Amino acid sequence: MNDSHDPYNTPPDPERFQPRRDDDPEPEYRRSTEPSASPEPFQAWPDPAIPAGGAPAIPDDRGRPLGDPLLGEPLPALEPLPAAAGNFGASAASIEGGSLSSRLVDEFVAWLKTLASAAVYATLIVTFGFQVARVEGQSMAPTLQNQDRLIVNKFAYLSAVGEPKAGDIVMLYYPINPVKSFVKRVIAKENQRVRIVDGKVFVDDQPIDDSFVPEQYKSHDDWGPEVVPEGYYFVMGDHRNNSSDSRHWGFVPKKYIIGRVQLRWWPVPEARTF
Numbered sequence: 020m021n022d023s024h025d026p027y028n029t030p031p032d033p034e035r036f037q038p039r040r041d042d043d044p045e046p047e048y049r050r051s052t053e054p055s056a057s058p059e060p061f062q063a064w065p066d067p068a069i070p071a072g073g074a075p076a077i078p079d080d081r082g083r084p085l086g087d088p089l090l091g092e093p094l095p096a097l098e099p100l101p102a103a104a105g106n107f108g109a110s111a112a113s114i115e116g117g118s119l120s121s122r123l124v125d126e127f128v129a130w131l132k133t134l135a136s137a138a139v140y141a142t143l144i145v146t147f148g149f150q151v152a153r154v155e156g157q158s159m160a161p162t163l164q165n166q167d168r169l170i171v172n173k174f175a176y177l178s179a180v181g182e183p184k185a186g187d188i189v190m191l192y193y194p195i196n197p198v199k200s201f202v203k204r205v206i207a208k209e210n211q212r213v214r215i216v217d218g219k220v221f222v223d224d225q226p227i228d229d230s231f232v233p234e235q236y237k238s239h240d241d242w243g244p245e246v247v248p249e250g251y252y253f254v255m256g257d258h259r260n261n262s263s264d265s266r267h268w269g270f271v272p273k274k275y276i277i278g279r280v281q282l283r284w285w286p287v288p289e290a291r292t293f
Contacts, residue, residue: 148173150278152190152202158256158263159202161233162188168285169202173278183208183252183273185222188280188293191254195268202280203254203264213253214244215266220255232257242266252276 154167163169171190176183183189183205193199207213207222214221218238220229229237238259247253251270256262265271284290 158258160258162257167283169280170282171278172281175279190277191271192275206255207247207253209247209249212246215242
């Protein structure tokens with residue numbers, strides 16, 4: 020019985036058990052421990068799945084091809100992070116604060132533009148369209164009372180629109196002192212003949228309808244007769260015995276008539292159009 024555990028009873032190698040001599044060559048399976056003057060670079064075994072021309076480049080997040088260290092291709096250099104990257108919260112807060120202040124400035128400028136536009140429109144409306152007026156005194160009672168608020172239509176008597184007519188309530192500049200303005204009723208226009216007898220008014224020898232004047236407000240004076248000049252008007256207040264009008268300071272030129280009283284808007288319960 021063989022004392023070897025070799026199931027095949029392989030004969031022993033006589034050289035295997037001989038002692039090694041100093042002049043024997045070193046086996047090939049042992050590497051030299053002495054440093055090499057020019058070490059060889061690491062060589063990777065070729066992968067049969069990769070074609071001979073090399074693996075296809077893999078793009079990075081910006082679409083640029085990445086290198087393959089196994090094939091000796093260099094990796095791209097990393098870009099440095101911005102200086103504010105470590106202080107992201109403060110940077111975002113400063114950007115948000117700047118954006119908020121910019122929006123506030125823009126809104127403030129927009130409000131200024133809106134107010135300026137409104138002021139311009141209001142000026143144009145007051146100058147060429149409508150005007151708010153306030154009655155002072157009782158010369159137009161009972162039709163208009165003291166402190167009534169009115170809207171005066173300044174478009175009504177433009178040359179292309181129309182002329183003042185008898186019965187219109189108008190706002191006019193005081194002919195003796197144009198700084199002041201009055202509210203009166205048109206009685207007669209140019210080239211008409213006016214005469215007053217015992218408070219009764221006649222235009223071209225025809226009595227006018229003054230049923231809107233209460234008896235206690237009628238006067239008993241006499242005036243005229245006179246013909247209204249070209250481009251002028253004869254006006255009176257509805258409170259005939261308490262009104263300063265054309266009977267006292269003469270006819271009113273058309274250029275002094277500001278506009279027609281269109282609306283009484285205050286007091287609200289007594290609002291009405293004319």
